[in-house]
Amino acid sequence: MTDDELIWRIAGGSGDGIDSTSQNFAKALMRSGLNVFTHRHYPSRIRGGHTYVEIRASDKPVKSRGDNYNFLLALGDSFARNPQEEAYYGNEEIKPLSENLDELREGGVIVYDAGLLDTDEIENFDERVEENDWHVYDLDLRGLAKEHGREVMRNTAGVGATAALLDMDLQYIEELMEDAMSGDVLEANLQILEEAYESVKNDYDHTHDLRAPTGDHDEEQVLVSGSHGISYGALDEGCRFIAGYPMTPWTDVFTIMTQHLPDMGGISEQVEDEIAAASLAIGASHAGAKAMSGSSGGGFALMSEPLGLAEMTETPIVLVESMRAGGSTGMPTKPEQGDLEHVLYTSQGDSNRVVFAPGDPAECYEQTRKAFEIAYNYQIPSIVLYDQKLSGGHQTIPEAVFDEEPNPDLGSIVTEQDLEEAAHEAGRFKRYMYDAEGDREGVSPRSLPGQKGGNYLASGNEHNEVGHISEDPTNRVLQMERRMAKLDSIREELDETTDHQPVYGPEDADYGILSFGSTKGVVEEAVDILNEEGHSVKAMNVSDIMPFAKADVTEFLEGVDEALVVEMNATAQFRRHIQGQLGRFGEKLYSLLKYDGNPFEPSEVVSGFQTHLEGNADVSDYNVRIESATGD
Amino acid sequence: MSAFNAIGEERDIDRDEFTPAIEPQATWCPGCGDFGVLKALKQAMPEVGRTPEETLLVTGIGCSGKLSSYFKSYGFHSIHGRALPVARAAKLANPGLEVIAAGGDGDGYGIGGNHFMHTARENHDMTYIVFDNEIFGLTKGQTSPTSPKGHKSKTQPHGSAKSPIRPLSLGLTSGATYVARTAAVNPNQAKEILAEAMEHDGFAHVDFLTQCPTWNKDAKQYVPYIDVQDSDDYDFDIHDRREAAEMMYEAEDALYEGTVLTGRFYVDDERPSYQQEKQQSGDMPEEPLAERYFDEDYEWERSYDLLERHK
Numbered sequence: 001m002t003d004d005e006l007i008w009r010i011a012g013g014s015g016d017g018i019d020s021t022s023q024n025f026a027k028a029l030m031r032s033g034l035n036v037f038t039h040r041h042y043p044s045r046i047r048g049g050h051t052y053v054e055i056r057a058s059d060k061p062v063k064s065r066g067d068n069y070n071f072l073l074a075l076g077d078s079f080a081r082n083p084q085e086e087a088y089y090g091n092e093e094i095k096p097l098s099e100n101l102d103e104l105r106e107g108g109v110i111v112y113d114a115g116l117l118d119t120d121e122i123e124n125f126d127e128r129v130e131e132n133d134w135h136v137y138d139l140d141l142r143g144l145a146k147e148h149g150r151e152v153m154r155n156t157a158g159v160g161a162t163a164a165l166l167d168m169d170l171q172y173i174e175e176l177m178e179d180a181m182s183g184d185v186l187e188a189n190l191q192i193l194e195e196a197y198e199s200v201k202n203d204y205d206h207t208h209d210l211r212a213p214t215g216d217h218d219e220e221q222v223l224v225s226g227s228h229g230i231s232y233g234a235l236d237e238g239c240r241f242i243a244g245y246p247m248t249p250w251t252d253v254f255t256i257m258t259q260h261l262p263d264m265g266g267i268s269e270q271v272e273d274e275i276a277a278a279s280l281a282i283g284a285s286h287a288g289a290k291a292m293s294g295s296s297g298g299g300f301a302l303m304s305e306p307l308g309l310a311e312m313t314e315t316p317i318v319l320v321e322s323m324r325a326g327g328s329t330g331m332p333t334k335p336e337q338g339d340l341e342h343v344l345y346t347s348q349g350d351s352n353r354v355v356f357a358p359g360d361p362a363e364c365y366e367q368t369r370k371a372f373e374i375a376y377n378y379q380i381p382s383i384v385l386y387d388q389k390l391s392g393g394h395q396t397i398p399e400a401v402f403d404e405e406p407n408p409d410l411g412s413i414v415t416e417q418d419l420e421e422a423a424h425e426a427g428r429f430k431r432y433m434y435d436a437e438g439d440r441e442g443v444s445p446r447s448l449p450g451q452k453g454g455n456y457l458a459s460g461n462e463h464n465e466v467g468h469i470s471e472d473p474t475n476r477v478l479q480m481e482r483r484m485a486k487l488d489s490i491r492e493e494l495d496e497t498t499d500h501q502p503v504y505g506p507e508d509a510d511y512g513i514l515s516f517g518s519t520k521g522v523v524e525e526a527v528d529i530l531n532e533e534g535h536s537v538k539a540m541n542v543s544d545i546m547p548f549a550k551a552d553v554t555e556f557l558e559g560v561d562e563a564l565v566v567e568m569n570a571t572a573q574f575r576r577h578i579q580g581q582l583g584r585f586g587e588k589l590y591s592l593l594k595y596d597g598n599p600f601e602p603s604e605v606v607s608g609f610q611t612h613l614e615g616n617a618d619v620s621d622y623n624v625r626i627e628s629a630t631g632d
Numbered sequence: 633m634s635a636f637n638a639i640g641e642e643r644d645i646d647r648d649e650f651t652p653a654i655e656p657q658a659t660w661c662p663g664c665g666d667f668g669v670l671k672a673l674k675q676a677m678p679e680v681g682r683t684p685e686e687t688l689l690v691t692g693i694g695c696s697g698k699l700s701s702y703f704k705s706y707g708f709h710s711i712h713g714r715a716l717p718v719a720r721a722a723k724l725a726n727p728g729l730e731v732i733a734a735g736g737d738g739d740g741y742g743i744g745g746n747h748f749m750h751t752a753r754e755n756h757d758m759t760y761i762v763f764d765n766e767i768f769g770l771t772k773g774q775t776s777p778t779s780p781k782g783h784k785s786k787t788q789p790h791g792s793a794k795s796p797i798r799p800l801s802l803g804l805t806s807g808a809t810y811v812a813r814t815a816a817v818n819p820n821q822a823k824e825i826l827a828e829a830m831e832h833d834g835f836a837h838v839d840f841l842t843q844c845p846t847w848n849k850d851a852k853q854y855v856p857y858i859d860v861q862d863s864d865d866y867d868f869d870i871h872d873r874r875e876a877a878e879m880m881y882e883a884e885d886a887l888y889e890g891t892v893l894t895g896r897f898y899v900d901d902e903r904p905s906y907q908q909e910k911q912q913s914g915d916m917p918e919e920p921l922a923e924r925y926f927d928e929d930y931e932w933e934r935s936y937d938l939l940e941r942h943k
Contacts, residue, residue, distance in 0.1 A: 027943075222942035232935030240921055241725060243717075264933050265917040265924065267724055267910075272750040276717040279710070283721030286708060287688070287729065288922030291721070309711050365935075399939055406932035410925050427653035427704055448922065449688045449706035449722065449729055457700055459709035460693075468701055469709070 005058035006212055007069035007105075008162065010155075011096035013077030015047035021155040022053035023223075023394070024180065025162070028172035029057040030223050030396050033215035037521075038223075038394040039065040039599070044248070044332040048077055050095040059215030062395075063360070063521025067603040070108040070210055071166070072100055073158045075141065076116025098122050107133045109208050111161050113154060115142030135208035137165065137200070144196055149188030156189045160196030166212040170197060220399040226390035226518070227252035229364025230320055231260075234292055236365075237372035238408030239318070240266030241291040243280035245273055247299040248332045249391040250322040254294070274299040278306035281317045286458060288410065288448040290372060294320030294384075297339050298329060301346070307381055308347035313458040314379035314432070314446070314483070316411070318371050323387040325597050334597030335389035337517055338569040340577065343385050344546055352483050354382040354490060355546040356500070359520025362397045363500075364390065367543060369407070370498065376411035378443055378486045385545065387568070389599045390518040412438075414445040419453035428466035431456035434478045440493075442485035491547040498544075501552040505531060505538035512556055512563035513539040513609070514589075516574050519566050519600055526605035537609070542574075548581040557585045562629070564609055570595040572627060591627040600624075642681030647674040649684055652704040659698065665842025665854075666695055668816025669734070669763060670702055675819070676826035682730040690719035692735035692744065694770045696763035696842075699734050713744025720756040720906075726922040727907055730830060731758040738768045741777040741797045752806035752835050757905035759829040759836045760808075764799065765844040773847030780888045796888070799839040800880035800897055804873065809834035809900040811876070813883065813893070815841035815854050821894060828896070834905045841892065857892035870899050 008025070012018050022038065030036045034057040043049040056066045074096040097110075097117050104110070110129075112119070119125045119138075129136055139161055145154040156177075163170055170193065177189055224232075230253050234242075242261060244254040258268040267284075271277050277293045284291040295303060300321050310317050323339045325331035330338075345351055354374050358367040364386065371382035414422060422445065423430040429447055431454075436444040447454025457467030462479060464470040494500070505527045515523045520541035530537045540556045542549055557563055563585075565575040572591045579586050592608035594600055604624050612626055651674065660666045677687070687705035691697040693712035700707035706729075710718045719733040740748055740762040751760070766783075768774040774787045778799065782791040803811040810832040814822040822840070829836035841854050860866040860879065868875040876898035883893035910916035917924075924930050 031943075220943070222939050224942050228942070232938065235933070235935045235938075238925065238932060240924070241721070243721065260938065262915045265919075265921070267916050267921060269721070269724070271717065272746050275714060276747055276750070279714045279717035280721035282710075283690070283708075283718035284725040284921075286718070287722035287725040288925060289725040290925070291725075305711055306714065309714070313708070399936075399943075402934075402936045402939060404934075404936075406934055408925055408930075408932050448726075450686060450726060450922070452683075452685050455684055455704060455706050457707035457709055459700075459707075460711050461709060467707065467709075469698070 004060070004213055005056060005062070005066065006071060006166065006210070007054055007056045007066050008071045008073065009052050009054045009069045009100060010073045010075065010158065011050070011052040011100050012075035013048045014042055014045060014051045016075060016077065017152055017155050018051055018053055018075070021159060022055055024173065024176045025159055026055045026394060027176055027223055029055065029212070030221055031172040032168070032212070033217050034059060034213060035062045035215065036223060036394070036396045037062040037065060039389070040392045042333050050077070050099050052100065057213065059213050064525050064602055065599065067601045068103045068105045070105045071162070072104055072108065072110045073162055074100065074110065074112040074117060075154060075158055076113045101128060104132070104134065107208065107210070108135070109165060109210055110134055110136045111158060111165065112136070112138055113141040113158070114138040115140045137161065137204055139196070139200070141196070145192055148191045148195065153189055153192050156192045157196040160193040161200045164197045164200035165206065165208070166210065168212045170194070221396040222399045223394050223396050224361045225252065225392055225394045226358070226361050226364040226386050227256055227392065229358070229361035230368045230384055230386070231256040232402055233365040233368030234318065234372065235260060235264065236404060236406050237290060237369050238406060239290040239292050239372060240264065241281065241284040241289045243269040243271050243277040243293050245271060245277050245295065245299060247296045249324055249388040250294050250296045250299065250320060252391045253320050253322070274302035275305060278303040278317070278319065282306055282310050282313070282315045285315050285317050286449070288450070290376065290408070290410065292318040292320065294322070296322050296324050297326045297342065300339065300342065304346040307353065308349060309460045310381040311347070311352040311483070312460045315458065316375040316379050317381050318368070318375050319381060319383045321383055321385045322391045323385065325595070331597050333388065335387045335518065335599055336568050336595055336597070337387055338573070338595070340385070340545070340569070340573040343383055344577070350484065351546070352380065352487065353546060354380055355385055356382065357385045357517040357543050357545050359517055359541045359543065360390070361395050362401045363543065365401055367500065373407065373411070374490055376409070378440060378490055379412060379446060380486055385517065387518050412443055412446050414447055414454065416452050418445070419447060419451060425466050429454045429456045430465040431458070431467055432463060432465050432479060434465065434482060441489040442482045444482070487547045494544055494547070495551060500543035501540055501549045503538055503540050503556060506536065507538065508559070509538035510536040510561050511609070512560035513537060513566060513605070514542065514553070514563050514578065515539065515566045516542045516545060519568065522600045522602050523566055523605055525602040526609070529602060529606050530609060545577070548577070550581060553578060554582055557588060560588070562588050562590065564592050564612065565589055566592045566600065566605055566608070568594050568599065587629050590629045593625045593627065643683070645678045645681055645683060647678055650674045650677050650704050652702070658702055660695060661846045663843070663845040664695070665765060665816035665844065666699070666763060668819060668822065669761060669840055669842060670699060672819055672822035672826055673703060675823040676830065679827040680730060680830045686728065687730040687732065688719070688722055690715045690722065690731070690733045692739035694736045694739050694768070696734055696736035696739060713739050713742070713747065715739070716744060716747040716751040716760065719758055720751055720754070723756055723758050724907065724916070724921070726920050727757070728920055732761065732830065733758060734761040734763065736769070737762060737764045737766065737778040738776040741799060741802070748802070749806045752803055752808040752837060754906040755807055755809055755834045755903060757833050757835070757907055759826070759838065761826070761838050761840050762799065763842045764839050765842045765848055767844050767848040769844050769847055798880070798884045800884060801877060803837035803839070804877055804880060804898050807835070808837040809903050810836035811880070811898040812896045813839040813841065815857055815892065815894055816843060817855055818857060818894065821859060825896065832899070834900070834903060841894070854892050857894050860893050860895040860897070866893070870896055873898070
């Protein structure tokens with residue numbers, strides 16, 4: 001067990017304030033100088049049911065949830081004691097304890113609410129405690145909370161107990177409480193915090209060794225989620241219009257944006273469905289605003305139609321797709337990377353879109369900005385593809401990531417002066433000109449409704465240069481080729497201006513690991529472990545999904561004997577995409593797949609790699625599967 | 633570039649300005665009611681006083697969707713049933729535009745029915761023209777949401793068991809603040825109604841009866857029509873929801889019995905448009921959003937300034 005890190009898990013029922021409590025505690029750890037990574041596990045219900053939040057804190061960089069955890073605060077599910085008899089089922093009350101024990105590390109610490117949980121009800125509890133050298137502290141957190149305030153404040157008592165057991169200073173926690181609350185509520189919480197702290201300090205023998213690590217940041221850190229990264233990236237690109245329909249986990253971006261847009265002179269619209277949402281983004285963009293929409297799997301399916309319309313009318317929009325476990329409604333609150341092919345190929349005709357898959361909150365910010373820039377410069381829809389894990393999971397990143405100038409440029413818009421001299425036909429502007437001059441191949445000049453001399457018809461039908469419907473074969477080929485040429489020029493520009501596909505680990509390593517999106521951090525930690533063990537491994541997290549980063553991935557794969565493709569789905573969609581895009585390397589690529597609704601842990605990637613090396617490629621367990629190389 | 637011209641002053645406009653210099657060969661059938669809509673729209677434009685450049689016509693798919701090809705303005709030929717969400721966002725982004733949406737009865741009351749309901753509910757300041765010929769035309773004559781009960785077609789060979797949609801009542805109950813019905817066979821009334829609809833500050837719904845001589849041989853049913861405003865037989869308060877609803881009900885029942893009642897059925901001048909409501913609640917900027925991108929002095933806020941809550 002490594003004790004240079006704390007992985008604190010707070011467990012209870014949904015609606016018990018687990019999330020807000022953990023947010024504050026995570027911030028307190030960050031303020032004390034540590035790097036923090038959070039992971040939310042919650043059921044698809046509003047109140048009750050087993051939920052937990054894990055906070056991993058270390059003075060070293062933390063890029064994943066880590067392996068298992070070493071401190072459990074089990075609060076008890078207050079909604080399991082629903083007075084309506086029929087709503088009560090099973091022994092849910094002990095879940096915050098029993099559900100979490102399997103993943104508690106040896107030597108770990110358990111604090112549980114003796115007012116709500118009874119260890120007698122858990123099979124072999126005492127034996128397991130002894131076997132694993134766990135250190136158990138039973139506190140009447142609920143009683144303490146009730147005594148000084150309200151029952152729900154038992155979270156605060158739990159945090160106070162945690163601080164005492166880990167030898168933490170209460171200062172940061174108290175400051176955060178003062179920011180978040182006021183009046184009697186604040187007073188009661190502060191009192192409960194201090195009482196819990198004192199009683200644990202004075203009344204219990206501390207048998208465990210675990211202490212909060214100490215750290216010191218070189219630069220100011222912020223604790224943000226991937227959804228914050230995406231939202232802030234959009235705002236800094238001048239996005240001032242968003243339309244959406246609530247769907248987990250996309251709702252994160254939708255609500256963050258909506259929180260800020262009115263005060264920033266922007267517009268947010270919650271509309272009747274996702275077809276409308278994406279269509280509104282198109283309408284706003286057509287009229288001259290920077291616009292976005294988005295959804296998750298099922299909602300994105302409805303956007304298939306307007307997505308094609310945006311491609312055909314060459315209206316720039318940015319769509320966010322936050323993946324959750326599918327198919328159909330799947331598991332709404334669980335991450336998966338199963339929508340890759342859906343996002344790449346949905347909508348009729350040849351796909352003509354850009355897809356970025358950022359791997360952490362900082363990349364979410366940078367690549368959303370890139371997605372807007374590309375969309376508006378090239379008049380093409382861009383999609384930012386991420387997942388439930390990255391959507392709600394918070395991570396400490398340097399504040400400086402966001403210290404960038406806004407870019408409100410609409411891109412490729414002509415001026416009214418230009419329009420006076422520009423090519424027209426039948427009184428209409430040649431908006432879809434075949435051979436427009438400019439640095440960006442395939443991009444024709446765009447006018448905005450309201451501009452004098454710029455009128456044209458934007459049509460989802462195949463159209464001629466001024467937009468009129470046309471089934472002329474020559475026009476068809478010219479327009480198709482012009483639209484498709486954009487992807488090549490975008491690829492060229494990306495290769496020249498960005499480094500989305502950095503290699504992690506030793507350049508000359510024998511083995512490679514490929515991943516996309518949110519598995520980035522977990523793979524990097526696995527690479528560190530494998531290299532420490534004497535293996536020779538490097539990794540590449542691919543963000544440029546479409547147009548695909550062919551040159552970078554080819555170079556990476558040419559240099560390794562074999563590569564493990566790590567992804568959270570059952571059918572190896574990303575591996576298939578790599579093979580399809582590169583047309584080779586099939587014999588080098590084998591897969592590590594996980595699709596049980598939980599993100600990878602570093603040890604799973606490590607053992608997946610080792611299992612393959614030992615020649616047991618067909619070894620599978622219930623939640624991780626290895627698939628051997630398939631050939632081209 | 634020069635300042636982006638988001639809002640124009642009303643001015644004298646000639647209807648011919650809305651005709652493309654070389655008019656594309658209209659692909660509507662001879663005798664099609666759609667010609668009547670095009671003509672009425674062009675005639676109504678001078679009364680509104682917006683130039684083609686300040687006008688955005690968003691259409692759906694089908695014969696009606698081709699309106700944007702034959703009407704010279706900024707046009708957006710979208711997809712089946714989706715004209716309204718495209719149009720209303722364009723209006724929000726640039727309220728200076730004269731925004732008109734148009735679609736057919738299948739497009740507007742069938743596949744786009746949900747958007748119709750919600751756009752009316754929000755009372756966006758725009759005009760929605762529904763070409764109502766009780767048939768799917770471009771897909772060759774299938775039963776539509778306004779086809780009468782018992783209507784036989786290739787997709788309902790034994791006659792439709794469905795009652796038709798009640799477009800006027802639907803517009804009213806959804807929240808449209810101007811509801812009218814006119815017909816291609818009465819160009820003068822059609823022109824007046826379209827001009828009124830565009831001048832109206834809110835969601836104006838015009839159910840436009842268009843005969844389909846090819847697929848709906850009963851098109852003659854639209855002649856003769858009765859104008860409810862001109863006739864002494866129909867006396868109701870156009871500003872009273874209940875009276876308007878009753879009148880609509882009568883008109884909708886009568887249509888399938890051969891009596892075509894047209895005219896204005898409901899007008900609410902009091903209710904603010906969605907855009908005004910949003911501006912009043914601080915949910916939308918006073919200045920057109922689209923104009924901001926051309927204002928060199930505008931200071932764009934940075935996300936960096938929002939980070940306090942994350943520290």
